[in-house]
Amino acid sequence: MMGGEADGFERLWTPHRMAYVSHSSDRPEYQGEHECPLCQKIGGDDRESLVVHRGEHNYVVLNLYPYNPGHLMVCPYRHIGWYTDATDAERNEMGDLTQQAMRVLARVSGTKGFNIGMNQGAVGGAGISEHLHQHVVPRWTGDSNFLPIIAKTKALPELLDDTWQRLSDAWTKEG
Template identity: 80%
Template sequence: MMGGQADGLERLWTPHRMAYVSHASKRETFEGAHECPLCQKLDMTDRDALVVHRGEHCYVVLNLYPYNPGHLMVCPYRHIGWYTEATDAERDEMGVLTQKAMRVLTRVSGTQGFNIGMNQGQAGGAGIAEHLHQHVVPRWTGDVNFLPIIGHTKALPELLDDTWAKVSAAWGEVD
């Protein structure tokens, strides 16, 4: 009830989440590019870093902790935390690379939909708040089941290295 009026929403009480909210300010932060895991990838080989493409201002990398196989991130090379700090060239290339990532993932895995977005700042849910990155998450009808909810486990049917090989190979073949 809201103000004496029913709001039509069901309630799922999750008091265990309060520990996460209470300790959010204690999550790991990265003091500059030398500590940033996204900046560290730039000095690694593409295969070791899971980088599938390096552009002029941005690069595309597989998420090390994917929601689904093929979960990519588009990142500027510069160590910036906010979308508002991106140059026009960085912003534009992020868009172009996001479109290409969608085409590549559709080609290699028959993707039926996408979740695309950025979490800005720790309060906005960014795991690496200090380095801007846009998620490109492929989706398929029925790709979510009871495992994450009941078992707190995500089933991923493909190894990261296998996904990297498929996506990297297709990147140069897709416009």
């Protein structure tokens, strides 16, 4: 192998994604709470804003561009961009709500796994780097396919409003 030792990995080259890596000027920067899409959800109607649950320091919202059906985000009400800026109460509740989200998603959708995490900063991959949020992505065997790669299309079997209804109903029962 030219340029290194074989490591057993196949490579899928996606040079078109270099725009994201090289600080694309297309990414909006939100100058404070009045422009932040996650802050705008705080005062809005839960159904319209896709807010599934509200805690004391954080709220849980469906991702507007989900990786999978039921892709949730746990967000603090405060407009902070870094995990290190979260108070103990915000951090602890974020963990509690993440656990609750996992239980609700498992009960409602039968998911068998999760991807959970945060992207910090624009160069870390955060789409909205100015407002901290933790992703809770349900996963199933075989949920990945070729469509996003070759057709720039994501197959999602449920409308966001239907997902919102199922999860918010289940969250209420979770108590």
